[in-house]
Every structure is written in structure tokens, then in C-alpha cells.
Amino acid sequence: MIKIAPSILSANFANLAEDIKDVEQAGADYIHVDVMDGHFVPNITIGPLVVEAIRPITNLPLDVHLMIENPDAYIPQFVQAGADIISVHVEVTPHLHRTIHLIKEQGVKAGVVLNPATPVELIEPILEEVDLVLLMTVNPGFGGQKFIDSVLKKIEKVSQMVQSRGLPIEIEVDGGVNPETARKCVEAGANVLVAGSAIYNQENRQLAISEIRG
Ligand code: DX5
Ligand code: ZN
Numbered sequence: 001m002i003k004i005a006p007s008i009l010s011a012n013f014a015n016l017a018e019d020i021k022d023v024e025q026a027g028a029d030y031i032h033v034d035v036m037d038g039h040f041v042p043n044i045t046i047g048p049l050v051v052e053a054i055r056p057i058t059n060l061p062l063d064v065h066l067m068i069e070n071p072d073a074y075i076p077q078f079v080q081a082g083a084d085i086i087s088v089h090v091e092v093t094p095h096l097h098r099t100i101h102l103i104k105e106q107g108v109k110a111g112v113v114l115n116p117a118t119p120v121e122l123i124e125p126i127l128e129e130v131d132l133v134l135l136m137t138v139n140p141g142f143g144g145q146k147f148i149d150s151v152l153k154k155i156e157k158v159s160q161m162v163q164s165r166g167l168p169i170e171i172e173v174d175g176g177v178n179p180e181t182a183r184k185c186v187e188a189g190a191n192v193l194v195a196g197s198a199i200y201n202q203e204n205r206q207l208a209i210s211e212i213r214g
Helices: 013-025 048-057 075-081 096-104 120-129 151-165 179-188 205-213
Strands: 003-006 031-036 062-067 085-089 109-114 132-136 170-174 192-195
Touching: 003 031, 003 205, 013 031, 013 048, 013 205, 031 048, 048 062, 048 075, 062 075, 062 192, 075 085, 075 096, 085 096, 085 132, 096 109, 096 120, 109 120, 109 170, 120 132, 120 151, 132 151, 151 170, 151 179, 179 192, 179 205, 192 205
Parallel strands: 003 192, 031 062, 062 085, 085 109, 109 132, 132 170, 170 192
Antiparallel strands: none
């Protein structure tokens, strides 16, 4: 089953509650929350306060994508704020087991994220421990960027790694996802599709979601 995770980065922040309820009614499976610190990525977005504020707005799992340096220092705050899934980038997480366990011991699901140029071999030793692998299909920082096709091979590789070990891991993709690129990602083995602009820039979000789901 394919899950759709609208990214609220492309929502209207002055109307966030309505924009979240809207995609929930339109059939979304997760709410994707992009947390940026202005260090790991060249943009600053939202923190635990906003996660806490939107928690009562929706019944959907909050899929929190941390694009921040030193994620260990902030994970407890995001758990307390109501995150259901917390994903960290391998590029800023030197002690990956420690960080993944820090997330899981607080009772939330743990994901690991790879930038487009980061090889999938880096997550091989941690695969048994994670609930989700997120493959970036753009360089993180902004919505509305162009899908990087070379990541499709990485999706296939991760999918093979996961299947050959029989692991119950979700494979999520993020960046430049639209109905056309979504189809390629699903063919390669992805089952959770993040989409920001391709959902929030459309008048009819139900149609946008069903077209991305394919
Ligand atoms: C990129 C973020 C994405 C972004 C996706 O740094 O992690 O979640 O919002 O936006 P679109 O779907 O517009 O590429
Ligand atoms: Zn994201």
C-alpha cells in the first residue's frame, strides 16, 4: 500500500490548521514536518512549538524530518511535542545507533535519511534497527525543487536490502515528487511519498493526492 505524506513546508503558515485538516480529509496518510536549522540546510523553518500546536489538529501520524545538526539534543523535545516518526540525516549523525535508540526508547518510530549524494551502504549496519529509510530526491532545504533521477537506483538498492532481509521497513522518498516521478519511485520500491508543492499548490488536493498515489 502506498502512503502519501503531504509536506506542510508548502502550506500557508498563516492558515496551517486548515491546511492540515484539508489534506487529512483529502486522504493523506502522514503529515510530513520539515524541521530546518539554517546550518545543516540553508533555510530555517519550524521547531517543537509548532509540532505541539498542530498535534491536536490531526489524527494522522506526524512524520518529523529533522534537517538539523546535533539532532540528539532536540529529539526529546520533538517526542514531547507529539512526533510519531522522527528521522535523522546520516550526514549529521556520527553515532547513528545511539541516535536511533534515543528515538526508539522514547516510544516513537525512527527513520534514517540520506541526501542524494550519500551512498546507501552507509545505512547497511543500522537497517535492522530502523522503522523507515528516507531517500532525499532533492538536496534538502526548499520545496519545489527538481527531482534527481539518479536516486531511483538508490531506491532499488535499499528495496533489495530490505527485502532480502525480510525487514518491515518503510521506504520513503522526499523532493520533487509529482504524479510522474511518484510512479518511478514506486516502481523502484518506495512506499511512502512525500509531496509538498505538488499537493499544496493544487486547488483540488484530493485529486492531487490520488494522482500521486497512482
Ligand atoms: C525538502 C523537504 C521536503 C520538501 C518537499 O528539503 O525535506 O519535504 O518540502 O517539497 P516538494 O514536494 O515541493 O519538492
Ligand atoms: Zn522533508
